[in-house]
Amino acid sequence: MVLKYLHPVSDEEFQGACWELKLTQSVWTIDLAYLMCQLRVRHRFCTQTLGVDKGFRNQSFYKKHFDTEEDRVNELFLKAESKGVVVNKCSVTIQEIQEHIDQGHVAIVLVNAVVLVCELCSSPVKYCCFLPVGQKCFCRKPEYQGHFVVVCGFNRSTGCIFYNNPAYSDRVCCTSISNFEEARMSYGTDEDILFIFKES
Numbered sequence: 001m002v003l004k005y006l007h008p009v010s011d012e013e014f015q016g017a018c019w020e021l022k023l024t025q026s027v028w029t030i031d032l033a034y035l036m037c038q039l040r041v042r043h044r045f046c047t048q049t050l051g052v053d054k055g056f057r058n059q060s061f062y063k064k065h066f067d068t069e070e071d072r073v074n075e076l077f078l079k080a081e082s083k084g085v086v087v088n089k090c091s092v093t094i095q096e097i098q099e100h101i102d103q104g105h106v107a108i109v110l111v112n113a114v115v116l117v118c119e120l121c122s123s124p125v126k127y128c129c130f131l132p133v134g135q136k137c138f139c140r141k142p143e144y145q146g147h148f149v150v151v152c153g154f155n156r157s158t159g160c161i162f163y164n165n166p167a168y169s170d171r172v173c174c175t176s177i178s179n180f181e182e183a184r185m186s187y188g189t190d191e192d193i194l195f196i197f198k199e200s
Contacts, residue, residue: 042197112186113147118173144188
């Protein structure tokens with residue numbers, strides 16, 4: 001979604017980059033930062049945790065892949081600087097996000113999909129909409145469901161944030177700043193945000 005807007009690449013180039021980076025079904029924000037670097041897209045990844053938070057081991061969202069992913073993800077963080085992947089350990093304010101968007105850029109934000117509510121969608125999106133294809137939904141509400149959204153706009157006077165939800169590519173969603181902040185700062189997100197710059 002981001003690449004179509006900023007830096008069009010062919011399907012072959014995109015698939016080749018994913019294959020070279022060994023991206024699997026379990027995609028972490030650091031993986032997306034490496035992908036942007038691989039495709040020569042200027043970026044800056046901000047996070048509260050440089051590596052894997054061991055506290056996630058017992059969260060149902062992370063539990064299935066935690067043991068196999070922990071070493072791989074920690075290794076990516078260790079090698080990031082030498083590979084040209086820009087990673088900063090910091091917290092980002094809503095004003096910094098708005099300034100970035102105001103300049104025509106976008107940001108990929110890790111949110112808790114259980115918390116994020118679109119004010120424009122006619123019915124609330126159930127968290128199970130984000131389950132991988134083939135996984136059964138038992139419609140129980142988890143505490144955390146990690147999901148990436150692309151922040152693409154805001155309205156200061158109404159206090160709204162506009163974002164694209166890759167699960168619904170046919171629309172732009174909108175939420176209040178307070179709901180967005182709660183969703184992006186939920187435990188499990190590490191406040192991960194990948195700033196993507198239009199000029200690459």
